[in-house]
Amino acid sequence: MEKPDVFAATDRKGKFCRHCNRSGYLFPDCPSVECHTCHQKGHISYHCSQLFCRYCKLSGHLITACPTRPPRPSPLNSSPVSxxxxxxxxxxxxSVSGNTPAxxxxxxxxxxxxxxxxxxxxxxxxxxxxxxxxxxxxxxxxxPNDVSWNIMISGYRQNSMFENSWEMFSRMRSVGANPNEFSYWSVLSACVALQGPLFGEQVFSLVLKNGFLSSGFVQTQMLQTFSKFHGFKEALRFFNYLSCTNVACWNTIISGAVKTGESCVALNLFRQMLRAYLMPNSYTFPSVLTACCILRDMQMGKVVHGCVVKCCATDIFLKTAIVDFYAKFRCMD
Known part of the structure; x- marks a missing residue:
């Protein structure tokens, strides 16, 4: 396979060599330039026909095929664990005795x-x-590193041990470790399950203080927290304050609007989402179709169906929602 001529794009009108400062030819064609591979004059190493390994300093092969070069560890699997x-x-x-602090x-x-x-x-x-x-x-x-703390906080939450999740988060902060977006997401979910608005407000203050409000994970969970503790209107005010560009946040607020009986607001939010050139996904459409059924707005439901086709959404739950929508309007053909 021939090497591409990287100097072919150079304008050869008024040829001038920057190596010897003479006109009539370019640097790759300079008769005084020396090749770093074969140490011959008249060409550069890029155009050299000899193969030279920079690791073992032998000719006949490149460094990528050098038999004496040790294999480089993969960056994706630098520490395999068997x-x-x-x-x-x-x-x-x-073998460690757990009876003493040491x-x-x-x-x-x-x-x-x-x-x-x-x-x-x-x-x-x-x-x-x-x-x-x-x-x-x-x-x-x-x-423990951040991953260790997050695993424990999330593990307690997943196993419905929400008080332990909050206790682990508090301990994480007390020892000087810095929570990240995944820590806040897990502990906010635990606060919602504990029905503790005071805990949620404390975490919200930490999110603002430490600059994690721009995280999509935190924004989505904060919307659910506001909706749970302060009602949908406060959640909507918080959503408008965020100016979200995260589709997950839009899905959360649209779903919350439908669950609280604000179907008109849900459709308006969906229209705003489309005007903002955000791509709805399989979690957006079922909520919007439910709102269309509640409002008996078949025309809007057909528009949503058209968006589903354009977005090439093939989720089985979405297909079920479309079938349910037409069934409620008795359009079975």
Whole structure:
């Protein structure tokens, strides 16, 4: 395969060599330029016909095919964890006596690189609803990172242990760790489940203070929190304040409008969404179709159906919502 001539686009009218400052030819054709590969004059290394490896300094192959060069680790899988690694880690952790504070501060043999394996184990136990073991394992980590905290906060929330989720978030802040957008999303969901508006207001203050209000995850959960504790009107005011460009936020506020009986508002929001050139998805259309059924607005429902076709949405739940819409209008053909 021939190399592309990267100098072909150079304007050759009034040729001038920037190497020897002479006219009549360009730098690649300069007779005094020396090739860094074969050390011959008259051409550059890009146009050299010889293959030269910059690693072993031998000719005949390039550095990418050098047999003596060690393989480079993949950036996507730089620290693979095998079952033997996890087993050895468990043996080290189980050998730690948990009776004294010193045992929790520095488990013997626990390296910083083990945090990836520990987080994998934490996630496994949380998804297995074994939060007791997950908590014991978490307490053995000398310095948990953000992923460790988020796994525990989310794990308690997923297993309906919302008070523990809030307690873990509070502990995270008390030790000086910095919550991120995933931390706030999980703890806000726990506050809604706990029906604790005071907790939600505290988290909202932290979101504003730490600059996470621009996150789509946080915005979506904050809309649900406002709708739960302060009603849909306050949630709508907060939505208008945000000037959201996140489709998930639009889906949340439209769905909230339909659930609270504000079907006209839901359709108006859908129209605003289209005017803002935002692409609705499979979570947007069912709520809008429900609003059309409530308002008996078949014409708008057909418009929504046309948008579904244009967006190439093929979700089975969306197809069911379309069938249900036409069935309610007794259009079975």
């Amino acid at each position: 079952l033997s690694d996890i087993a050895s880690l468990l043996q080290r952790l189980l 045992a929790f501060s520095s488990p013997p043999g626990l390296r910083c690189s083990d945090i990836f394996a520990v987080n994998s184990l934490l996630d496994f136990h949380c998804k297995s609803a074994d939060m007791v073991v997950a908590r014991k394992l978490f307490d053995l980590i000398p310095i």
